[in-house]
Amino acid sequence: MGINSGADIDVAELFESHETERFGLHSRHLNEQMVRVLRTIGYDVGFCKGRGQYLYDRDGNRYLDMLSGFGVFALGRNHPAIRAALKSVLDADLPNLVQMDVSTLAGLLAERLLARVPHLDKVFFANSGAESVEAAIKFARAATGRSGIAYCSHAFHGLTYGALSLNGDETFRRGFEPLLPDCVCVPFNDLAALDRALSSRRMAAFVVEPIQGKGVILPDDDYLKGVQDLCRRYETLFIADEIQTGIGRTGKFLAGEHWDIEPDMVLLAKALSGGHVPVGAVLTRKWIYDKVFNRMDRAVVHGSTFSKNDLAMAAGIATLEVLKAERVVENAARTGERLIRELATLADNYELLKEVRGKGLMIGIEFGMPTSLKLKASWTMLETASKGLFCQLITIPLFKEHKILTQVAGHGSHTIKLIPPLTLTDEDCDWIVRAFDDVIADSHRMGAVWSLGKTLVQHAVRASA
Numbered sequence: 001m002g003i004n005s006g007a008d009i010d011v012a013e014l015f016e017s018h019e020t021e022r023f024g025l026h027s028r029h030l031n032e033q034m035v036r037v038l039r040t041i042g043y044d045v046g047f048c049k050g051r052g053q054y055l056y057d058r059d060g061n062r063y064l065d066m067l068s069g070f071g072v073f074a075l076g077r078n079h080p081a082i083r084a085a086l087k088s089v090l091d092a093d094l095p096n097l098v099q100m101d102v103s104t105l106a107g108l109l110a111e112r113l114l115a116r117v118p119h120l121d122k123v124f125f126a127n128s129g130a131e132s133v134e135a136a137i138k139f140a141r142a143a144t145g146r147s148g149i150a151y152c153s154h155a156f157h158g159l160t161y162g163a164l165s166l167n168g169d170e171t172f173r174r175g176f177e178p179l180l181p182d183c184v185c186v187p188f189n190d191l192a193a194l195d196r197a198l199s200s201r202r203m204a205a206f207v208v209e210p211i212q213g214k215g216v217i218l219p220d221d222d223y224l225k226g227v228q229d230l231c232r233r234y235e236t237l238f239i240a241d242e243i244q245t246g247i248g249r250t251g252k253f254l255a256g257e258h259w260d261i262e263p264d265m266v267l268l269a270k271a272l273s274g275g276h277v278p279v280g281a282v283l284t285r286k287w288i289y290d291k292v293f294n295r296m297d298r299a300v301v302h303g304s305t306f307s308k309n310d311l312a313m314a315a316g317i318a319t320l321e322v323l324k325a326e327r328v329v330e331n332a333a334r335t336g337e338r339l340i341r342e343l344a345t346l347a348d349n350y351e352l353l354k355e356v357r358g359k360g361l362m363i364g365i366e367f368g369m370p371t372s373l374k375l376k377a378s379w380t381m382l383e384t385a386s387k388g389l390f391c392q393l394i395t396i397p398l399f400k401e402h403k404i405l406t407q408v409a410g411h412g413s414h415t416i417k418l419i420p421p422l423t424l425t426d427e428d429c430d431w432i433v434r435a436f437d438d439v440i441a442d443s444h445r446m447g448a449v450w451s452l453g454k455t456l457v458q459h460a461v462r463a464s465a
């Protein structure tokens, strides 16, 4: 088909002429509850443009995106180098997804990923984070001949059945059981509990996020090394889910580098996409790979039609290039350290602010029960209506008054999580610290945020009625 086939679509024009219909379209054809949520909390501003770490609404207002699509936009939105790489794929008439051939671009991306993680030898590509987790579970069972998978309380590894079976949050699991058998939950940061779980020698693998995304929970200094030792002792595979923490997020290429660990598998996705093309990767040892793909008639025993597609592979290759050329990981380390330090000093002034923690640009800001009587009463009212509601009193004014998009770090959590693009500037850091200072100060003055609290309580009561 040529350019004038009549089927050519100008997507920019399509978007522009229909973007005001988005909520109606979603209410009718997709997830109506999501539309209700956005309207209730006033996030229905209608974003029309994304560039770098900024989003722009219909009226041209600029927002700072501290959510980055759940960690996808490490390089920001629409990075010119990623876009150019993808355009070059589209213009090249490449022999994509032949299936009865092997992909050159996949070979190159695998080689470059392994150069960043030299203790591993092989890569398996998938289409998402959850698909990488599914592959890891299958590989672990095939390689060890054991069925058990150990995982952590509060863990999040995705929402497909295998990944959901390793989810430490009841809210996600409820209504979908039965899940995968032989999955065992152990508390995070508890080596004695892990020892007990692995000593049965029935665990094929222990799957863990080096820093837990839900709640932004950091490992104790000796935890991950201890995990590695226990896994070696009981011949259980050590699988690091770096889907969120990997590709520079924590100020190192992998978060595991902070603690000098060498897991048997490292899972990547999110940021590897360059923010454009879904992709997942399982980096692993040769002997594990060889147990799965052990004969010619098993050459396709695990895989997926679209994995290794040229656009995804090119996005991954370009992402690694940009990371190096623009010293993105170093920037994440520097701006993250600055943000954590400056936000932490706010805790001295505000009794509701309990702790600021994190590594690089994965930051948790935790609130908790105040000491003064007046604030205590309001806090308790919110908590009784819905656990974790207080954080909305911070995130909503951050969004409305200061144009900063953040998230609460999980169901019932008192922690606000920041996972911005790693290209954050000093000016952005100033913006964030000023905004948090202002909103938290207001919450201590019993200001406007508490009347918002009353509205949220009414919504919470109505929702549970």
Ligand SMILES: Cc1ncc(COP(=O)(O)O)c(C=O)c1O
Pocket: 070, 128, 129, 130, 131, 133, 156, 157, 158, 159, 209, 213, 241, 242, 243, 244, 245, 269, 270
């Ligand atoms: C640590 C971790 N693992 C796995 C996943 C699942 O990735 P996906 O949503 O691409 O399936 C996520 C997504 O948030 C994650 O944070």
